[in-house]
Every structure is written in structure tokens, then in C-alpha cells.
Amino acid sequence: MTQANRLDEALHNSGRRLTRQRQLVLEILEESQEHLDAEAIFERARKRDARVGLATVYRTLAFLKEIGLVDEYQFGEGHGHFEAVKDDSPHNHFTCMKCGRVIEFQSPQVMDMAHKLCESEGLQLVEVNLHFSGYCTQCRPVGTNCE
Amino acid sequence: MTQANRLDEALHNSGRRLTRQRQLVLEILEESQEHLDAEAIFERARKRDARVGLATVYRTLAFLKEIGLVDEYQFGEGHGHFEAVKDDSPHNHFTCMKCGRVIEFQSPQVMDMAHKLCESEGLQLVEVNLHFSGYCTQCRPVGTNCE
């Protein structure tokens, strides 16, 4: 099922409406492979259609998260970054402390381990948030090894 | 070396001063085994000494982080939680989505894995942020297993 179908279905099921703004925000997130923040989404939306408010961007993002089409990530800067949910398995992020680049990686082992840990403690795990910071290949001081 | 010694040394080395307020904030964090936020620290500080401002609490926390005596954690609520650095190895947190309880756990395997991952990608890892959310032993629905 495509994201557009999913959107239609979620709208239909909940008596909500397909608006220009909702389409636009989802489009922007799908086209971008980056991790845009609300302000960046707002700017891009404005370029295509001046009749969009920042509050609507936030409301739309909340809605898209609610229906599972968008994920929000915090990279420790005190504001959210948004990403259209992809079909492949969940992933984590590495942020370069110099250039700010965000690198995605998958680590099924972490998820396994997380579940084992929680099982052994009697905890019911719902969400795993794993985020790395450091220096990317371009920005790391020459000759340093990953310590 | 005790935390107080470390504080003295850091102050001395940087030409900074030992103030009532800095001692107080560090004391509060050391006595508490919780993950206090700035507001909670401020309230506790006020109880002991009314001449303390919230801005000073924030400035002091920034300073204590800078010299490595305090760590800040984000639990996805949009504000920081602070913890005096302990001597034992780094740890991670599990937040109960119902009662809000924060459980600490250690997982050297995660750190190992993180380093291996970064090595294989040529990334220099500086910080690992691992945070779990879910339901604690008391709050999880009866009969559910950790899925």
C-alpha cells in the first residue's frame, strides 16, 4: 500500500478530510530524504503555496504521526525532526557534531538486545530510542580511530 | 577523588569561584538518586536557601556539565533531567509511560556494538544515547509478555 493510500484510508476511517496542506506536508517529507524540522517543512510548503501556516504544519505532523505515516526524532537539540515512515525496518541515527549531517543505520542487534534486557527485567518495551553523536568520515580528525 | 574535590579542582583550574549556589546544586544532585529537572532542583534549592534564582540553577548545571560532574538526559518530554555523574560505568534509562518512573540499567553490550558499528562505517563515536519507553513491572497490563 502506498503512503497516499494509507493517508486516504486513515482520513476516511476517522471522518477527517484531505486538505491541500496535508497533501503538501506529506509530499515534502516523502520527497526529502533528510530529517526536516517543522520550520524547514514550513518554508518548503510556503514556497509551493503561500497559504500555509506554521500551526497547520505542526497540526499536520501530529496527525501524520498519529496515523503512523511519519516518525519524529529528537537529536538532542531541543526540537523535533520528521521523517516519512519507510517500509523497511526501523533505523537509528548518527549526528555529526561538526557538519550536522545525519546518517541512518540499521541495527537489528540493538533491538534484539533491548528486548532481551526488558524481558529479563519484567519491563514491557514499547519504544527504543538510540541516537549516536560523533564525527563523520569527512569531519573526524585525520588518523583517529573510533575509540 | 570525591565530587567535591573535583569541583574544587575545576574551579581552581579555570579561575572560577566556589559559590553557595554551586555547592547547593551539586549537593542536591548527589543526595538525590532521581533524575531531577531544573525546576525540581530550583525548588529544593529554594527550600534550603531562598536566595537562589532559576537562572543560576541553569547556569550552574551548564557549568557542572562542562566540568563533567553532571549529565543531562532527555526523556522525550522536551525538557532536561540532571544526574550527578557516578563512578560506575555509563548507564541508560527506561521510562515508564504510565507512572513516569525512570529505571536505570547498564548495557555494556550496547556500547560494544555501538563501537563496532561506528568502526565499520568510519565514524568517530563520541556519545551514545539509548533510551527506552514502555511499562514497568507495576504498570504493565497483567499477563502480557515483553513482545
Added chain:
DNA sequence: GTAAATGCAAACCGTTTGCTGTACA
């Protein structure tokens, strides 16, 4: 005595909300 640090209040920034008008179904 003189920096450094404080308290206060105002500014800040990302996000949310109330209200009135707009547009989707």
C-alpha cells in the same frame, strides 16, 4: 579591589491553543 557570579525580568525558541473564517465532503 576587581572580576566572576548572582537575581531578576525580559527575551528567546519551538510548539500549542483559541478564535474566526474557509473549504472539503
Added chain:
DNA sequence: TGTACAGCAAACGGTTTGCATTTAC
């Protein structure tokens, strides 16, 4: 045509900053 949604601006909560005053060294 009715109700969900939009835009705007004002409120919000956590944090930072500017400035006059205090205080550690």
C-alpha cells in the same frame, strides 16, 4: 450545508540573556 480544518496571533513551557548588584578571592 455542516463540520473539520485553516490561518493568525497570542499563550505556553523550558531555557537563555542583559544588566545592575553582590560576593568570592
